[in-house]
Amino acid sequence: RLVLGIETSCDDTGAAVLDDSGVILGEALHSQKEVHLRTGGIIPTVAQQLHRDHIERVVQEALLRSGVSPAQLSAVATTVKPGLALSLGIGLEFSQKFVRQHNLPFIPIHHMEAHALTVRMLEPIAFPFLVLLVSGGHSLLAVARGVDDFLLLGQTMDEAPGDTLDKVARRLSLIKHPQCSTLSGGQAIELLAKDGDRLRFSFTTPLRHIRDCCFSFAGLRTQITKEIMKKEAEEGIQEGTLLTCASDIAAAVQHTVAAHLAKRTHRAILFCKENSLLPPSSPTLVLSGGVASNQYIRKALSMITDLTGLQLLCPPAKLCTDNGVMIAWNGVERLREGKGILPPDADVCYQPKAPLGVDITAEVRAAA
Numbered sequence: 001r002l003v004l005g006i007e008t009s010c011d012d013t014g015a016a017v018l019d020d021s022g023v024i025l026g027e028a029l030h031s032q033k034e035v036h037l038r039t040g041g042i043i044p045t046v047a048q049q050l051h052r053d054h055i056e057r058v059v060q061e062a063l064l065r066s067g068v069s070p071a072q073l074s075a076v077a078t079t080v081k082p083g084l085a086l087s088l089g090i091g092l093e094f095s096q097k098f099v100r101q102h103n104l105p106f107i108p109i110h111h112m113e114a115h116a117l118t119v120r121m122l123e124p125i126a127f128p129f130l131v132l133l134v135s136g137g138h139s140l141l142a143v144a145r146g147v148d149d150f151l152l153l154g155q156t157m158d159e160a161p162g163d164t165l166d167k168v169a170r171r172l173s174l175i176k177h178p179q180c181s182t183l184s185g186g187q188a189i190e191l192l193a194k195d196g197d198r199l200r201f202s203f204t205t206p207l208r209h210i211r212d213c214c215f216s217f218a219g220l221r222t223q224i225t226k227e228i229m230k231k232e233a234e235e236g237i238q239e240g241t242l243l244t245c246a247s248d249i250a251a252a253v254q255h256t257v258a259a260h261l262a263k264r265t266h267r268a269i270l271f272c273k274e275n276s277l278l279p280p281s282s283p284t285l286v287l288s289g290g291v292a293s294n295q296y297i298r299k300a301l302s303m304i305t306d307l308t309g310l311q312l313l314c315p316p317a318k319l320c321t322d323n324g325v326m327i328a329w330n331g332v333e334r335l336r337e338g339k340g341i342l343p344p345d346a347d348v349c350y351q352p353k354a355p356l357g358v359d360i361t362a363e364v365r366a367a368a
């Protein structure tokens with residue numbers, strides 16, 4: 001059985017063909033990151049136009065590389081939620097035309113479920129397992145209990161950590177740093193932090209007094225911005241000029257984000273243990289999303305998993321960020337179990353906002 005996966009939920013146009021054991025037969029990806037880096041953020045209409053310009057070619061390339069013709073496919077799986085409405089719309093419109101033209105089953109995919117399950121493509125991890133997804137658009141902790149069965153333990157109450165790192169990097173004008181001009185905000189902060197002294201600045205870890213699994217980064221960003229403004233005044237420099245202490249700020253920011261993620265994850269692990277939500281033998285934490293490629297953050301989480309006796313798994317960086325492969329893999333998992341497979345002419349709508357699984361955030365808070 002062969003599945004074509006299509007991803008357009010944000011700023012990557014991705015497609016991939018997988019066989020049912022998870023072998024990638026062909027893939028293609030068009031990233032819009034450079035364009036959005038120049039405008040300092042994603043402009044939805046620009047993202048939509050770029051998806052429109054590239055989707056046909058990306059899908060054709062993935063098919064060509066796989067040597068698979070549309071008639072040989074068993075199904076097409078496409079992200080339909082959550083994400084940017086205009087971006088989701090292009091992927092869905094293209095896919096519906098494609099499945100109708102080739103008379104193929106259609107599998108609508110939840111983007112975050114796909115992120116959570118990607119690890120199973122590489123390693124035979126049994127359900128249930130704990131996942132921490134941290135990216136530019138999300139921050140959440142969930143228990144994956146099955147292909148379409150998730151418990152949401154907590155998520156961000158405001159912005160996502162990748163978004164915070166991107167905004168701080170922009171505020172610090174890191175793009176003007178010779179080594180950072182082509183890096184995402186998170187990558188730039190990780191690079192600069194290597195030479196920084198994190199103890200020169202101290203930021204308060206968010207939600208210190210609330211012992212649940214939710215995240216918050218907006219207040220932290222305000223703290224950071226105030227500190228940057230103070231330093232700019234001290235150094236007598238204009239906004240948009242690189243501060244001499246930028247790497248120290250980067251190190252402190254990275255440390256605080258890591259500490260926040262680690263503390264919430266620790267809480268989630270304890271909650272799972274208290275409520276027998278994870279298997280007693282070799283329980284696993286899966287870490288994914290763009291922010292998961294940060295080595296300092298990984299180290300902080302590995303300290304928590306070591307402490308609590310979990311194994312930590314992280315898909316390779318390429319599979320942590322948005323791509324067609326993870327969507328195709330979710331399609332494979334659903335096809336195997338016969339879950340959520342629709343006829344080609346089914347009416348499907350995209351959903352910009354879609355919670356992941358059953359939300360037990362309040363229960364987790366009450367148990368604290």
Ligand code: ATP
Nearest residue numbers: 135136137138162184185186187289290291294321
């Ligand atoms: P989503 O997947 O939630 O829709 P997205 O497309 O922005 O959002 P990803 O592509 O998974 O998310 O990740 C991009 C984010 O990851 C950016 O915010 C970027 O700054 C961050 N990031 C990438 N590399 C690193 C790193 N080494 N350290 C920290 N953050 C990083």
Ligand code: FE
Nearest residue numbers: 115135321322
């Ligand atoms: Fe994503």
